[in-house]
Amino acid sequence: MSNVIVRDVTPNEGPEDLPSAQPSSSKPKSYTHLIAGGFGGMCGAIVTSPFDVVKTRLQSDLFQAQHQRSAPGAGGAVSSARSLLYNFVETGHILRSIYRDESPRALFKGLGPTLVGVIPAHSIKFYTYGNGKTIIAERFNDGRENSRVHLAAAAISGIATGTATNPIWVVKTRLQLAAERTSAAGGQRVLHGSWWTIKNIMREEGVRGFYKGLGASYLGVTEGTIQWVLYEQMKGFAQGQGGATEWLGMMGSAGGAKCVASLITYPHEVLRTRLRQPLVNGVVKYKGVVQTLKLIVAEEGARALYGGLSAHLMRVVPNAAVMFSIYEGVLRWAPY
Template identity: 70%
Template sequence: MSDSASTSKTNSGWLPAKSWQHFVAGGVGGMCGAIVTSPFDVVKTRLQSDLFKHNHASIGSVTSSGAVVAQRSGGLLWHFVETVHFTRDIARDESPRALFKGLGPTLVGVIPASSIKFFAYGNGKQIIANNFNHGQENTYVHLTAAAIAGVLTGTATNPIWVVKTRLQLESHHKPSPGSAQPASTLGGSLAMIKRIAREEGVRGFYKGLSASYLGVTEGTIQWVLYERLKKMTAGTKGKGGVQEWAGMLGSAGAAKCVASLITYPHEVLRTRLRQPLVNGKVKYTGLLQTLRLVIAEEGARSLYGGLTAHLMRVVPNAAVMYSIYEGILRWSDHRDAMRAARP
């Protein structure tokens, strides 16, 4: 919440005044960030899954076009190269539209998820501070509000992320001329919902929820770091232009980067738990079982599969989302101040 926003109570006596602004600003910010970074989300999901690894394990051999691709080195540069190759291969083999697979359910999920997250956190930290810490915000207040917001958001939106993940793990080659075109995003989403309900029942929509709860730690770390960094860049507030926006972008991006590096393995576990049935069988059945199986079959390094694509997506996504969120709140405060100043 912007520093100048009112902390007075609404008529209900519970929620802070203008609490709806967090809901709207979070939804708009989440939508913009998701659209901009959608291709990296598709690449990240496939790199996290074991269903696609065999298709890209031979990078270093001669490709179908005769080009020789560099051998895997395992370093940071390799992960960047792997992400570029994966992006190119998806666009070439499945059409550029494939880089936006799952965008429909992503937006359906991101908008309410961002709205819920920012609404719960922005108002939650005020409620906690006012009722349990004499109206003062501190690290513990931020951490508690972030944890509550993460649990609420994860529970409410898990079915949407299951559908999105399944869509992104589907591989279809380019349609030949005259052949049937791929189903629309909406049609594909509805078909996937029906398939999950038919094959796995209601429980299928809550696969990966345990990993999502584990991922609440990422959100708490991110919010706490963001609040700290925002205080450090507070001197740029009100100056406008590049300096003020750089402070917001840098704070949001840096906080997300650090939080993601610390907690990334839960992303891989969550993707594995949400994978579709293979030959009618469920390979990954629980959080600890998935962790043990992934390490036993692929090694601990596989817990960081798709990390580069993930960072290439979430860091700019967070920068865009949080900046728009803060921008809308500051614009609203400025508008209210201007109205109050009128005779």
């Protein structure tokens, strides 16, 4: 008869002392990343939508002249040698002018397609990244995560997200660059919606029109990789602090990582916006990434590659803090 060893658990012995205290099911389900990313992205987009409108207009040459003429101090020393501080002041002035001259609703132009794009985009991004880093670590790095694993997962996530959602961002950009028109009958202001914009793009440019700026979006994959790697590293310092301190640290990590990544890679945002602009008198001005880069520098100088940077930072930094904190919260408290 074989001996049977019975192991008693003493009152002082905690679960951590047992051989397999944490069940394998404690890891988030794959679909949890999908839900958490979509919900976080939606909340962040709604809160920061006005800054997104300002950023898009400052990136485009269609609105630059208009806003420069109306900006305080235009034509003087400030406009010729703008400081970063003045760019933030300019952002506030443009927000006020849009509210006054167009309508409060104009501050949320493109929010419909933004939400239509943000929810699947961030669902795809967080789903592919969250599950991708696990798969890559298990198959290629003995189950351990490190910066190389995070970088590879972020690159795959960025390419998948950009390819899937590019048509939505084209429609959003066109809506944000569309000025309100006054109808001939009754003098009422008219705002064209998403469906009209979709039909107009299809009629004038065909299916290819929905994929304008895709090359610049792929350049933007570098921003996502930098952001994810920095976030994972910075988050490590905040984890284990507990309570509000840990959450504030994670929010700061998300915002700080996004700020650094945006400053490094921002010109691709301007290139992408220019490539997605509508036709002007039936003419396509910007035709490719390299051609657009050369044309902007030749006509407007290298400074134009950072047009709208202040509005961009005012949008993406709090957006990232909100989005990542909600994402982490859903992962932590979701039932598995």
